[in-house]
Amino acid sequence: MRGRQGDQQVAEDELGRGIKSVEIFGTVLATMTGLGEGPALADIAAAAELQPALLRPYLTSLQRTGLLDADGEGGGLSFGPLVARLGRCRIETLGHRYGFLPLAEEIAATEDLLVGLVFWSGQVATVAKVVPSRASLNINLRPGTVYNVTGTATGRTFLALSDDPRVAARARAELAGDATLPAIGDVPTEDALARMLEEIRTRGHAFVCDAYFPGINGLALPVRDEGGRLLCVMTLVGTAAGFEKARAEALAGRLSARLAQICAAPQAVPEPAGPSDGMLDGGLPATESAAVPAERRGVGSAEIAGRILAAMALSRHPRKLKDVCADAGLVPAKAHGYMVSLRRTGLVEKVPGSPRYRLGPVAAEMLLARLQSFDAMVAARRLVEELSRETGMMCFLSTWGTFGPVVVELVRGREARHTDIHVGRTLPLARSATGRLFRAHVSADVRAPALAAEAAVFPDLAALSPAPAQLETEGAAIRAAGHATWEQRGPIRLRSLSAPIFDHNGGIWFALTLTGEMERVSAEEPALLRTLLAGVERISADLGYTVPR
Known part of the structure; x- marks a missing residue:
């Protein structure tokens, strides 16, 4: 059975006795991280070394708890909202x-560099x-972008x-030309790669x-963590003119020293002042559970394990076992075996x-x-x-461009009135609903170049823009409401x-x-807003966003 050991390969006798069905539950989830988009039951069974008949009730429970979703079109399975x-x-x-x-926020603000935090996932x-x-x-570069291991820093x-064997396996596949998941980076020769890796081990960065x-x-x-284990890679990106090698090397020395200092004495995450950040009230929220027929047979212990994981996610603070049990509706005396197996499969670990x-x-x-595997643009x-x-x-989609929000998709609709909105149009930040929405959500540093460019090209718009204090007040109101509005008056009233x-x-x-x-x-605004917000919230959830509690 293909499993992933947790807690840095803790020996089985140190953890104690677990629950076999919970370990199968964890193994199925860990296995799916390396199977790509929408694997079918047979693919999951083969990779996890399980019989399809044995696997089927586990998949039912994983859907019931919100850990998996069924792909209605392709018939495969994908990770769910939980x-x-x-x-x-x-x-x-x-x-x-x-x-x-x-530290990433500080670097972006003070060094004017883009910062990406990169973790290993599956392949x-x-x-x-x-x-x-x-x-x-x-x-x-966005969340979900993948890197080759041989062709990128x-x-x-x-x-x-x-020391994760999956990293070396990916490198062998890239060198052999057998890598199945496309990623950024050109594959070097084996000799060149060996020299690069030795330099990284010597210098401590790439x-x-x-x-x-x-x-x-x-x-x-x-x-790294306090035991020296690699947690993630922090990638700093800048222009060749502004982020030359000498500057990068000097910055690497300073940041490496800071990271080493932090990892030698990690910060204790303070406890919340009150009780846990949220309560499950008898199980998973209804919006997270997949619609699985009640008569379909599942695995009871797997569904309890799902409730334990959901309870763990109620707070970013490390949690006491008794608090997890209270939120999961579980008697603490029965929880030990579950935690042993969840630790053994890498779903939970002790601080x-x-x-x-x-x-x-x-x-x-x-x-x-x-x-x-989720294409947000589609x-x-x-x-x-x-x-x-x-x-x-008329309905259109915009994203942040070089100088503000840019229309990337547009459908004019049956009742469209004449407007100058088209694909590729950059919209004003202060005098459009789209611009006001982005202005409320992007940082002052990010929107500053767009505001400056807009003022240079359209000085009349800049003169009509509200004062900074009013902009902040409007931004807070837009964030609280969850949407922005704008009216165009004159001969064409929109x-x-x-x-x-x-x-x-x-x-x-x-x-x-x-x-x-x-x-x-x-x-019709109340009904239109309900429809609009339901649609964007569904895609946000698919991207992994959860509404702050």
Whole structure:
């Protein structure tokens, strides 16, 4: 059976007796992180070395708990919405304990470099979080982007410093030309790769100059835990002109010293002032459980294990066993065997030097595997078409570009009025629903170049823009409402409603905007907003976003 050992290969006799069915449950989840998009039951059974008949009830329970979803079109299986909560919780817990989340934000702000946090997931190194710089780099780096291990600084850092056998297996596949999942990076010769890996082990970091993205340089730094185990790689990206090798080497020395200091004495995540961040109230929220017929046979212990994992994800703070049991509706005396097996399969681990538990590495891998296989652009385009067809109105999709939000998809609808909106149009930040939405959600550093460019090209618009204090007040109101509006008055009277699509980190990826005749939109606004918000929230959930509690 293909399993993944947790707690840094803790010996079985140290953990004690577990529950065989829970270990099968964990093995199935760990196995699926390396199977690519939408594997069928037979593929999962073969990889996990299980008989399909034995596997089927486990898959039923995994769907029932929200850990898996069935693909209605392809017939395969994918990771479900609960996985998004688990992975996000794991990354945030580690990020604050080992300091790499606040450090990434600091680097982006002070050094004006894009920062990517990259974890291993299944077959490949996968981006978990991107912190943008003020400068626009025009590279498509996002959560879910995957790196080759031989052809990138990030991947080679994993290959040089990780003891995970899957990393070496991926390298062999790339060198042989047999890698099944395409990723960024050109494969070097074996001799050149060996020299690069030795340099990384000697210097402690990797640097690439003008490589797979023309005019872009990158620096990859390892992030380790207190035992020296590689947790993730922090990748810094800048222009070749502004992030030359001398600057990168000096920065690598300073940051490596800071990371080593943090990892030698990790920060204890403070306990919340009150009780746990949330309560399950008898099980998983109804919105997370897949619609599985009640009569379909599952595995009771697997569903209890799912409830334990959901309870672990209620807080990014490491948790006491009694608190997990209280939230999962489980008697503590019965929980030990479950925790043994969840630790053994990498879904849960103990905090070093503490009796508390946190989610294990497989939790993050499942989220990243979900991001690898989910195409948000395809889903958002489909939603644009659905909304326009249902309402008859113009509907369009925008994303943040070099100088503000840019329209990337548009359906005019049956009732479209004449407007100058078209694919490729950059929308004003202060005088459009889409612009106001992005302005409310992107940082001041990111929007500053767009505001400056807009003021230079359209000085009349800049003169009409509200004062900074009013902008902040409007931004807070838009974030609280979950959408932005704008009215165009004059001969053509239009009203627009715009709502965000978020990634698992809470960053805005897209804005989806409905535009129609002012009188109709105003009269039907509550119903239109319900439809719009339901659509964008569904895609945000598929990207791993969970509404803050």
